[in-house]
Amino acid sequence: MAGIGIVGAGISGLTLALRLQQLGVETTLYCESDAESVRKGRLPNTVGRSGHTAARERELGSEHFRDPGSLLGYATLSIAGDPPVEFTGSFGEPFHVADFRLLLPAFMDDFAVRGGEIVVTGTAPDAAQVERWSRGHELMVVASGRRSLTELFPRDPGRSPYDRPQRLVTAALCRGFASETLFRYNISGGAGEIFRAPIVTREGVVSAVLVEAVPGGPLEPIYRTPWDELPAALLPAFREHAPRLAELVEPAEFEMLGPDDLLQGAITPMVRRPVAQLPDGKIALAIGDAWITNDPITGQGANLGSRCAWIAAEAIAAGGPYDAAFGRTTAERMWEAGAPVTDWTNAFLRPPAVHVMSLLMTAGTRQDVADLVVSLFSDPAHAWGLLSSPEEVARIIDDEERRAYDRV
Numbered sequence: 381m382a383g384i385g386i387v388g389a390g391i392s393g394l395t396l397a398l399r400l401q402q403l404g405v406e407t408t409l410y411c412e413s414d415a416e417s418v419r420k421g422r423l424p425n426t427v428g429r430s431g432h433t434a435a436r437e438r439e440l441g442s443e444h445f446r447d448p449g450s451l452l453g454y455a456t457l458s459i460a461g462d463p464p465v466e467f468t469g470s471f472g473e474p475f476h477v478a479d480f481r482l483l484l485p486a487f488m489d490d491f492a493v494r495g496g497e498i499v500v501t502g503t504a505p506d507a508a509q510v511e512r513w514s515r516g517h518e519l520m521v522v523a524s525g526r527r528s529l530t531e532l533f534p535r536d537p538g539r540s541p542y543d544r545p546q547r548l549v550t551a552a553l554c555r556g557f558a559s560e561t562l563f564r565y566n567i568s569g570g571a572g573e574i575f576r577a578p579i580v581t582r583e584g585v586v587s588a589v590l591v592e593a594v595p596g597g598p599l600e601p602i603y604r605t606p607w608d609e610l611p612a613a614l615l616p617a618f619r620e621h622a623p624r625l626a627e628l629v630e631p632a633e634f635e636m637l638g639p640d641d642l643l644q645g646a647i648t649p650m651v652r653r654p655v656a657q658l659p660d661g662k663i664a665l666a667i668g669d670a671w672i673t674n675d676p677i678t679g680q681g682a683n684l685g686s687r688c689a690w691i692a693a694e695a696i697a698a699g700g701p702y703d704a705a706f707g708r709t710t711a712e713r714m715w716e717a718g719a720p721v722t723d724w725t726n727a728f729l730r731p732p733a734v735h736v737m738s739l740l741m742t743a744g745t746r747q748d749v750a751d752l753v754v755s756l757f758s759d760p761a762h763a764w765g766l767l768s769s770p771e772e773v774a775r776i777i778d779d780e781e782r783r784a785y786d787r788v
């Protein structure tokens with residue numbers, strides 16, 4: 381065994397493994413579960429992958445499950461209030477929503493069929509095991525998600541403004557919505573956010589519902605509701621906090637797929653220190669949620685994991701030594717991608733700033749601003765560059781006003 385050891389077969393670890401394989405770098409992938417167990421497991425998330433992530437998968441020759449019903453070209457954003465604000469805009473390149481219990485095993489199969497070495501551990505190995513594996517590799521990359529091996533990568537307080545969950549998350553797969561290929565994003569101030577998207581699953585295209593409840597707010601009980609009582613709890617929540625979504629539901633047909641098609645949890649947003657010094661003098665590099673765990677509110681974690689895997693693969697393929705300086709430089713390059721996503725997502729967990737609200741209200745009356753706002757979800761660097769700047773937002777709104785004036 382030599383080359384690179386990767387711990388974790390989520391989208392981050394698998395993208396890295398497939399890219400290194402493509403670049404001719406010897407790689408071993410350590411997984412907690414085999415592909416079949418992932419297929420039969422519980423719903424891990426309801427990820428929408430951007431056009432950029434899809435382009436990387438295309439370059440890897442690993443495009444899967446692109447059922448047209450799960451490709452979303454547009455999103456409708458509805459903000460409850462008096463008056464309510466609503467607009468529909470284009471993502472540019474479509475988002476693709478696939479059940480990760482389909483997608484990740486397909487990536488694992490691709491890696492294995494192309495000669496990749498997969499070691500299935502059956503349990504989640506600890507830091508001591510990573511240190512033992514490290515002896516057989518030039519570099520260990522840890523992509524084990526937000527829950528494990530955290531002792532290797534302590535929290536970075538300077539980049540982590542929260543010390544507790546800002547939302548209580550319920551993700552569920554359901555039937556009973558009118559069919560449409562739109563992403564629905566509903567914001568209800570003080571209560572939270574409710575999303576609905578079509579998702580391709582082993583049972584075909586169904587609906588993914590994500591409720592992001594503000595702790596202590598009126599949506600919090602959803603997070604404690606058992607799966608078989610969820611439809612009855614969701615309907616009144618939709619009517620009150622996402623009325624346009626409620627209009628799409630056929631109450632008699634509204635049901636959960638099954639008990640495993642539900643995820644309830646609370647995520648503390650956190651950035652960790654990405655480089656661990658191991659006792660044998662080598663380093664371990666964290667990527668994906670093992671490094672940056674953001675709240676799903678902006679739908680960016682998997683997209684960032686894929687992007688950072690790509691950056692790390694390019695750096696690794698350029699050659700060693702894979703020492704502390706390599707770790708620092710690679711982490712800095714990844715942070716250029718990670719910082720805007722993190723800052724934007726953390727800002728979204730707070731009530732919108734006045735200039736952001738003005739932009740959203742303008743989007744409610746101007747299609748080009750609506751398209752601009754929705755396209756920001758595909759381009760987090762642009763999103764944060766714009767949304768963090770009252771001057772930039774004013775320039776866009778003023779420009780619109782001036783153009784409208786010129787047309788008169």
Ligand SMILES: Cc1cc2nc3c(=O)[nH]c(=O)nc-3n(C[C@H](O)[C@H](O)[C@H](O)COP(=O)(O)OP(=O)(O)OC[C@H]3O[C@@H](n4cnc5c(N)ncnc54)[C@H](O)[C@@H]3O)c2cc1C
Pocket residue numbers: 387388389390391392393410411412413424425426427428429501503504505506523524525526528529549550551590643667668669670676678679680681682683684685
């Ligand atoms: C409800 C919900 C909705 C979301 N929506 C979006 C979205 O729309 N868009 C988006 O981009 N992101 C979204 N996210 C975030 C996204 O799911 C994560 O950011 C992304 O999946 C993280 O991928 P990862 O590979 O870094 O980690 P993980 O997916 O956590 O994968 C880690 C893997 O490592 C394995 N593992 C753990 N410990 C060990 C160990 N010690 N040894 C070996 N293996 C180990 C685990 O079993 C797992 O397979 C959402 C998340 C949630 C919860």
